Amino acid sequence: MSKRPTKSVTVPRRRPTSPQFRLEGPPSSIPAGASFPPTVEDLQLELRDLRRENARLRAEQRGTYLDQTTGAYDARYFYRRLRQELARTERFGQPMSVLVVEVLPLAELSYVSGHPASNRVLRWVNAVLCRHTRDFDVVGRIGTAELALVLPETSHDGVVTMTSRLLHALETTPGRPELPVGVELEVVFGGATAPYDGETPAELVMAAEEQKIVGRASDSVRFGHVAA
Secondary structure, three states: OOOOOOOOOOOOOOOOOOOOHHHOOOOHHHOOOOOOOOOOHHHHHHHHHHHHHHHHHHHHHHOOOOOOOOOEEOOOHHHHHHHHHHHHHHHHHOOEEEEEEEEEHHHHHHEEEEHHHHHHHHHHHHHEEEOOOEEOOEEEEEOHHHHHHHHOOOOHHHHHHHHHHHHHHHHHOOOOOOOOOEEEEEEEEEEEEEOOOOHHHHHHHHHHHHHHHHHOOOOOOEEEEEEO
């Protein structure tokens, strides 16, 4: 009886796994849809997006607190920032100052040339103040013809120096609005420093108002056309 030929079976050889790519556990130990910790690049991209969103929100917030006539911050925002800086002064012991700036007699210009002419003067004064102050100083409108500045970390000597700088800027900056003949305006400054001149927003602004009257002869600048 002849023997049937034996069928040979070829067993495939396993390819050795490189040690650096070898899994430490069975594939079933990693569940489907598992999340992995974010990479450094992912975190950097997320931080960039958050910064952009915060910048956008701050810009929108600033817009809601702006005085539409002058472009300065409104009184609500001015006093909010003033309270914050006074709290920092009380906590850390560093002085801060307020500088009040009034345009006199603005009502006369409104009577002669109308409110648009007065608004142009206030916008120009605000632009000069913003251009010659620090980024973290705050310029706000606190009255019909009054602007005021919150000056963080500014001593009495510092507010005197700031007043001289702004007076010079108002005298030399081009683009000053033309006034009708017979109308002369005066921009008057008055400063106060916390905690020496006041410890509350009302006390500090009142002290600056009083200094504005006392120093009117020296801390002011005039412009316009006086009739002969």
